[in-house]
């Protein structure tokens with residue numbers, strides 16, 4: 001597998017460093033928060049985007065507590081996406097907004 005690259009500082013390779021999630025790949029540029037944890041079906045993303053993706057998962061659980069018909073497949077169909085772990089922040093925010101209306 002090729003090393004993932006920072007989507008912002010394209011020419012820089014992310015660096016493999018130990019973290020609480022196992023190994024993390026981080027951008028070496030000072031102030032850049034882009035990281036990747038090596039999980040399949042995810043892409044490197046900055047801190048805010050990673051937070052937004054986690055928010056989608058949290059919101060999905062809460063939505064399912066009041067509406068059991070909502071699933072990951074509902075999100076995939078509604079937004080034409082395959083993986084939450086590859087969504088950008090704007091899409092994540094739209095998904096959360098949509099989930100709150102279900």
Ligand SMILES: [Zn+2]
Nearest residue numbers: 006009027032
């Ligand atoms: Zn970077």
